[in-house]
Amino acid sequence: MIKCPKCGYKIDTKKRISDYEITAMMEGKSPKLKDLLRNVIRQIRNNIPSNNDKYLINNFVSKVLQYEYKTIEESMQHYLNNGYMYQGKGFNYLLKVMETICDDREKIIKNQKSRFGTSPPIVIWDGTLEDV
Numbered sequence: 001m002i003k004c005p006k007c008g009y010k011i012d013t014k015k016r017i018s019d020y021e022i023t024a025m026m027e028g029k030s031p032k033l034k035d036l037l038r039n040v041i042r043q044i045r046n047n048i049p050s051n052n053d054k055y056l057i058n059n060f061v062s063k064v065l066q067y068e069y070k071t072i073e074e075s076m077q078h079y080l081n082n083g084y085m086y087q088g089k090g091f092n093y094l095l096k097v098m099e100t101i102c103d104d105r106e107k108i109i110k111n112q113k114s115r116f117g118t119s120p121p122i123v124i125w126d127g128t129l130e131d132v
Contacts, residue, residue: 051090
């Protein structure tokens with residue numbers, strides 16, 4: 001509740017969010033994305049009681065849908081594999097992870113190439129041997 005400094009009117013900042021509104025945001029999205037979001041939301045809600053609020057979930061989903069699928073998948077897998085939900089790190093932490101992965105995409109790819117290398121070039125052989 002926020003109180004207006006002039007008139008004293010109390011404004012409810014957390015309006016009631018229904019499950020239908022959250023589901024409507026997910027309409028038209030891929031089943032993989034829906035399953036991934038459901039899994040992460042379930043994990044966070046079960047392990048962090050303060051994040052078990054529909055307003056927070058609605059806010060989280062609306063912000064997540066602004067990123068591309070690859071960024072969402074990579075950040076959620078990182079979050080789940082490291083078990084951050086057991087450390088009390090919820091929706092805001094996961095959004096920050098997504099933001100960081102999105103911003104540092106070029107650095108991450110460069111570091112992965114230097115760490116793992118690249119595949120050799122594909123050479124199409126025509127069946128003849130040449131003297132070099």
